Amino acid sequence: MLAPFGEDIWVADGPVTSVAGFHYPTRMVVIRLEGGALFLWSPTRISDELRAEVEALGQVRYLIAPNSLHHLFLAEWRGAYPAARLYAAPGLRQRRKDLAFDRDLGDAPPAEWAEEIDQVLMRGNLITTEVVFFHRKSGTAIFTDLIQHFDRAWFTGWRALVARLDLMTAGEPQVPRKFRNAFVGRRHARAALQRILAWPTRRVLMAHAPPVETDGQAFIARTFRWLSG
Incomplete structure (x- = not known):
């Protein structure tokens, strides 16, 4: 279920969810920090099998909601790991008042992972403020909803x-x-x-697109050409 994506980083694809009738696959990223603490980005639905694989890597310490749209399974993981710290992207506290978040995510990474993971807020978007991360050891940038790609056969009818x-x-x-x-x-x-473009990105992970495994920095520059121009 967990697939390695580089040194100390793994990916797990979860179930398909539905938003306004549009079906979206789910994906989580697990990063092992120095000392064995685990950083779980956008946790997907928990299962006994996934939980066992995650626990084999280290100790679950940080549960990350990277934008205000990716929060469906946070309560499951918080219930399974009550000692883990729950981090909220801007706007999520207001949407999920049932969850007791420990800290808000900002433009600077907290001390807990600052040496290994960088982050920045993509501000100014009316839909959501996304936190983009960069795992230094694997050279991986991690986007949530800002970059997407689906096969043309994925959607049908008017949704296509x-x-x-x-x-x-x-x-x-x-x-x-x-x-x-x-x-x-x-x-x-x-x-x-x-x-983001200053990061030495080699790979790119996205919640709703196939991973990019080479020339990540050039891929990001090309994808956001409309914004930088």
């Missing part, structure tokens, strides 16, 4: 047309048009993009 117009089924991963149009604060987004 909407997905095509939204660039969700374009020839290569793209920032969907709905997210592009929602960036009303582009100055802040461009500043964040400059920080």
Whole structure:
């Protein structure tokens, strides 16, 4: 279930969820920090098998909600690991008042993982403020919803047309048009993009697109050309 993606980083794909009738696959990323603490990005549905594989890697310490849309399974993991710290992207506390978050995610990584993982907020978007991460050891940038790519056969009927117009089924991963149009604060987004492009990214992981395993920095620059121009 857990597949290695580089040194001390693993990926697990979870069940398909539905939003307004659009089906989305789920994906989580596990990063093992120095000392064995585990950083769980966008945890997917927990199961006995997944839990056993995760625990074989180290101790679950940090549960990360990278934007206000990725929160469906947080309560399951918090219940399984009550000592783990729960981190919220901007806006999520208001949406999930049932969860007791320990800390909000900001533009600077907290001391707990600052030596190994960098992060930046993509501000100025009306849909959600996404926290983009960079795992230094594996050279992996991690995006949530800002970059997406689906096979053209994934959606059917009128949803297939909407997905095509939204660039969700374009020839290569793209920032969907709905997210592009929602960036009303582009100055802040461009500043964040400059920080992201300064990372020595080799690989890119996304929640809703196949991984990019080479030339990650060039891929990000190409994908966000519309914003940087």
